[in-house]
Amino acid sequence: MGAELDPEAAAEEQRRADRLRRTVDVACAVLRQGRLTRAEAEAVVAATREHALSLFPGKGDVFDLVLAPRFARILDEFCRPPARVLPFRQT
8 A cells, every 4th residue: 555645744745835836936927027137037046946945855856857947948038148248449
């Protein structure tokens, strides 16, 4: 037989999963609507990853497999590229 999860532990796990889902949803909305630079957007993703790891320690590989590609697509589509500074022409 499979191991049954204690109902309280299952409820706690569900609360953490719900909290992570809300955090990821908010981060995605900020990335899509915030008109952030690439560096600012990457900082949002890094903070979201840290929060995910605080909720689910040791699950960084799952974040990298499941959520990182989603964030990468959003960054590629919505984030401004870094400003390019052109040198002054010397005469």
